[in-house]
Amino acid sequence: MNILIQVFFGRQSVITLCATSRLLLNYREPYRSEILDYLFKPNFGASLHILKVEVGGDGQTTDGTEPSHMHFKQEGADYRRGYEWWLMKEAKKRNPNIKLIGLPWSFPGWLGPGRTDPYENITMTALYVVSWILGAKKHHKLDIDYIGIWNEKDPQQNYIKTLRKMLNHKKLHRVKIVANDHNWAPISVFWEVDSQLTHTFDVIGVHYTANQSNAKALESKKKLWSTEDCNNFKEETGRGFWARNLNQNYVIGQITATIAWNLVSSYYPQLVFERDGLMTAKEPWSGHYSVEAPIWITAHTTQFAEPGWRYLKTVGLLKNGGSYVALTDGLGNLTIIIETMLLLYLTIVFPFSFQITDGTISLQLGLDELYTLTTITTGHKGWHPTPPESQPFPIKFKDDFNVGDQCFSAAPHFADQAGVFEYHTNDNDMEEHTFTFRQMLTQRPISWGEDADQTISIIGDHNWKDIKITCDVYMETAMTGGIFIAARVKNPGKLFQRAQGVFFWILANGTYEVTSDLGNAGIMVERWHTLTLVISDTSAYGILNSTHIWTTSMKPFPKNGWAAIGTRGYEAGQFDNFYVDA
Structure with a gap:
């Protein structure tokens, strides 16, 4: 967290x-x-x-x-x-x-x-x-x-x-x-x-x-x-x-x-x-x-009071709004932090000098401002060069997952929303797919919040509309559900129970399914298949292993959203050669 x-x-x-x-x-x-x-x-x-x-x-x-x-x-x-x-x-x-x-x-x-x-x-x-x-x-x-x-x-x-x-x-x-x-x-x-x-x-x-x-x-x-x-x-x-x-x-x-x-x-x-x-x-x-x-x-606060400093009794609320605290390290150092936050604006005033007359400090405070008075002299407003300008996610993206063993187990830019997707290394009998991306969980976790009943990892730009997604997928022996690629995905994360989008599944029983269409495609587990999902304006179609197998209207579905991969249910499944052209 x-x-x-x-x-x-x-x-x-x-x-x-x-x-x-x-x-x-x-x-x-x-x-x-x-x-x-x-x-x-x-x-x-x-x-x-x-x-x-x-x-x-x-x-x-x-x-x-x-x-x-x-x-x-x-x-x-x-x-x-x-x-x-x-x-x-x-x-x-x-x-x-x-x-x-x-x-x-x-x-x-x-x-x-x-x-x-x-x-x-x-x-x-x-x-x-x-x-x-x-x-x-x-x-x-x-x-x-x-x-x-x-x-x-x-x-x-x-x-x-x-x-x-x-x-x-x-x-x-x-x-x-x-x-x-x-x-x-x-x-x-x-x-x-x-x-x-x-x-x-x-x-x-x-x-x-x-x-x-x-x-x-x-x-x-x-x-x-x-x-x-x-x-x-x-x-x-x-x-x-x-x-x-x-x-x-x-x-x-x-x-x-x-x-x-x-x-x-x-x-x-x-x-x-x-x-x-x-x-x-x-x-x-x-x-x-x-x-x-x-x-x-x-x-x-953090630059002018270290762990172990103690609050003094000199703390309180200001009459017209705001508050003040005083802390000391017990070694003669003192920091006073004053805030006058009431409305919408904020002026940050870092440590500053002030006048002391006859042992009394007189300070005029502005509205919606933050002040630090301190004996500490090491505070500094750090600076790095201006970072590059903002850019949308690349409209063409490919990941073949051919990285082998990594210290961090997940592929760049994929953000798991249900389930866990990790780099995976297959035995030598899968030479074309030695390194893949695998959904690992076969049991629903004990969750803090609300987990979806199927796994999903999103990637890309929430504003993607017209798009082509291609991915090699592999259903493992124990699968009873299926595996999918998807586009225009809305409401992932903790809201995924209500997710929307265009999902192209192939199922372990040999069929495919997409939104309002389904059919028998002779699909087999323990075989690699290539799925392609294409969306243009208000229509979409799907290709399985170079064969066009379905077309559907897009009118009931979201106008934009992320690309995604996942499995139906908590089942292990593999992905390779993921490609997006948006």
């Missing part, structure tokens, strides 16, 4: 990820490093102190899926999957002191077949989560500092205690537990009824607190964090909202950490919650990105 501003007794900045940084890895240099600098490099941009990432669980988590390190119970763990390892290492490279938090949004289906929760066997689930922490250290030299329970789900008391026991058994006493990444109840009262539980977790985490805390939570003496908040940059009032929250979560609720969802808007436009990141980087093909106001709003 992407970033937070956070304070332990003092102030820290954190970000949360959940399938929202998918396109970031595909940026070429130097643009990729520039983006990372604005996020993580100390005294340069947002200068984040904590990075919170998803413990991939194969399920849909808002704007896509993130792969589990263990798709199946019987397989060995694979810690190459997913981009979170890479992102954590890049953050650590820039700031070795950055803290790392992991939180599951979903879990692989084998942890509870047919269930909607992962607590059928709490010991097995705890072992699964601990294995992710151990794998981070063994394979990537990453120390995970905090681990959560389950995103926006009520916590299970026995699971929390089992997880703590398992962490200790693996000599991971230093890893602290955050519970519950949901609401104030019931975790804030658990400590009253379960004396053992109170010693197992360290932080009460709540989402979207509206600056309010809870009396029972305050009595618990646990750290109180807003473990998911939002900067709402796409809204006119969003920048002011983020500046207010960073101060007022503590001023009103004594909440010492605020986590912003999400880190960077690095997912396809038109997916849900577009531009909710601290900055925008959604065009790896062009190199274009935007450094936006939330980066500098964050810097007003």
Whole structure:
């Protein structure tokens, strides 16, 4: 899930990820490093102190899926999957002191077949989560500092205690537990009824607190964090909202950490919650990105108060709107952050000089502005050259997936929305298709949200209309459903249950299907077939292995949308030589 501003007794900045940084890895240099600098490099941009990432669980988590390190119970763990390892290492490279938090949004289906929760066997689930922490250290030299329970789900008391026991058994006493990444109840009262539980977790985490805390939570003496908040940059009032929250979560609720969802808007436009990141980087093909106001709003706190700084009692609300906080490192340094956010506009004023007369500071504040007064002199508004201009996704695109073994398992620009698609290497009896792209899941995950009943990965431009898509596809022996290519796809992601588009399926029973047409085409499993889908204006037709087999009217269907590949049901299927001409 992407970033937070956070304070332990003092102030820290954190970000949360959940399938929202998918396109970031595909940026070429130097643009990729520039983006990372604005996020993580100390005294340069947002200068984040904590990075919170998803413990991939194969399920849909808002704007896509993130792969589990263990798709199946019987397989060995694979810690190459997913981009979170890479992102954590890049953050650590820039700031070795950055803290790392992991939180599951979903879990692989084998942890509870047919269930909607992962607590059928709490010991097995705890072992699964601990294995992710151990794998981070063994394979990537990453120390995970905090681990959560389950995103926006009520916590299970026995699971929390089992997880703590398992962490200790693996000599991971230093890893602290955050519970519950949901609401104030019931975790804030658990400590009253379960004396053992109170010693197992360290932080009460709540989402979207509206600056309010809870009396029972305050009595618990646990750290109180807003473990998911939002900067709402796409809204006119969003920048002011983020500046207010960073101060007022503590001023009103004594909440010492605020986590912003999400880190960077690095997912396809038109997916849900577009531009909710601290900055925008959604065009790896062009190199274009935007450094936006939330980066500098964050810097007003993170560049002038390190983790471990403490709030002074000098905090409060301003009479005519706004708030102020004061923090110190206990060594003589002082930082005061003042926000006067009321309406739509934002002027960011970085540290500035002022006059002191007779020991009194007199400061006139403007409306909808953000100020930092500090003794710290290292703050800096970082700068990189202007990135390339924005460009649409290329109208001609091809991927033959002939890359062999990769550290990151997914092909560039494909964004999985249900299921998990990975590079795959076949045996030598498939010489023409040695390296392919394979949908891996054969069991529906235990999901945080709402997963589709078939798998899909999208690519390209949401505005594509007239298009030709060609792809070689392979149905494996166990298939009972089928495999497809599609165009003009609408509503993927968490809305895929209501997806629209033109889907060209071939099915394991030997037939094909498309929208309002179906027929027998003599299709066989364990054979490679070439599918071609062509859409022009209000009509579409399909070609199977050079034979034109169907034509249909386009009038009932969307006028534009992404290209896509996938399988009918959670079944393994392979793709090769994907080509788009739009």
